[in-house]
Amino acid sequence: MAVTDPVDSRLLAALAELGKAAVHELAAKVGMDPREVAYRLVSLSGSGLPLLVGVESDPNGLRAALAGAPQQPPSQQVPQPNPQQRPPQPPPSPVHGAPSGAYAVHGTPSAAYPVHGTPSAPYPVQGVPSGAYQVQRQGPPPMGRPPQGPPPLGPPPRPPMRQPPPPVDPVMSTWGPPQSASWARGDEQMPGAQAPKGPVPNRTGRTGDVLPSEGLEGEQLTVQLLEVQDPADFLFSAAGYRLEENERSVVVHTEVVNRGPIPFASLPDNFLELIAADGKAIGKAPVSLTSRPPHKIGVQPGETAGGHTVYVLPESTRVVSVRWSPRPEPDERTITWAIED
Incomplete structure (x- = not known):
């Protein structure tokens, strides 16, 4: 498949150079919005290119975010009685010694209580002769006994009161917005957590020093700055490149050793930068020299990988210094070598 879009071509060229990278890191390298980069990568992956787009998350942070979301109670409808159809009412309790009568059923004449499967007959009352149960008694009720009647209908049940949402879990506040550095990685130590006690490794040195660092997946690495050739215009021209007026080239030679059991799957000099006197970081140029071989992607456990990085400035x-980091933004894993004048 031929790629005709110049933006897609620039994006794929940067990805081919990195080999494997997060979406926000690739977007930072090419200077594009992370959402547009993700959309283009998914479209290119579906077009048949050898490209796999993945996603990474912090399981504990996602579970905390889901646990802190307010639950919406199901809506409950209070049944309203239909004035056309009243529910059947239970017969009043029979009174011993009182004349028996018939239980009036709604929709039928005031007579006997019909029983399914038997002929319509008076409903017998225990202890008194079988007869019709009169709905209205003749004469006033006995003294001390209030007239019996159907129990009044109580008020309709009230729907349960909505509970206020639970307080936000403090863990949720530690994760930044999507595509930010704090959201993309789950191996960062959360603020306020107790850091393990131990000797703090030295992260600074000079040319020739071996400095320890870690990769994004916990890889145990050491990086050595072997040489800084400044200027290196003759090497640049010998490789067939041409510098513009008032430009010079610099070649940096580094060596990376993987001392842990986890493979380092990135490009060793992906975020190797020169630091100018005014604090500005200078990224590497997308060129390689035939006389100074570049770094290759990946460093296996126990392997030592060396390579040269070219800069145009x-x-x-x-x-004034050379800086190495496993990610674009400097953090506690960043190491720096000062360049002697």
Whole structure:
């Protein structure tokens, strides 16, 4: 399949150079919005290119976010009685010694209580002769006994009161918005957590020093700055490249050792930068020299990988240090070498 869109071509060229990267890191490299990068990668993956787009999350943070979401109670409808059809009412309790009568059924004449499966006959009352149960008694009721009648209908049941939403879990506040550095990785230590006690590794040095660091997946690495060749214009020209006016090239030689059991799957010099005197970071140029082989993707456990990185910068820029990091933004894993004048 031929890629004709220049934006897709630039995006795929950067991805081919990185090999494997998060969406926000690839977007930072090409200077695009992470959402547009994700949309283009998914479209290109579906067009038949050898490209796999994945997603990564922090399981504990997602469970905490789901646990803190307010639950919506199901709507309950209070049944309203139909004035046309009144529910049947139970017969009043028979009174011993009182004349028996018939239980009046709604929709039938005031007579005997009909029993299914038997002929319509008076409903017998225990202890008194069988006869019709009169709905209205003749004469006033006995003294001390209020007239018996159907129990009044109580008020309709009230729907349960809506409970206020539970307080937000403090864990949720530690995850930033999507595509931010704090949301994309789950191996960062959360604020307020107790850091393990131990010696703090030295993250700074000079040319020739071996400094320890870690990868994004916990890889145990050491990086050594072997050489900084500044300027390196003759090597740049010998490889067939041409510098613009007032530009110079710099070549940096580094070596990475994987001392842990986890493979390092990224490009070792992906975020190797030069730091200028004014604090500005200078990224590597997308070129390689035949006389100085570049880094290859991945460092297996116990393997030592070396390579050269090329930079193109203004001729007047003064470089004071070299910085290595496993991600675009510097963090506690970033190591720096000062360059001697």
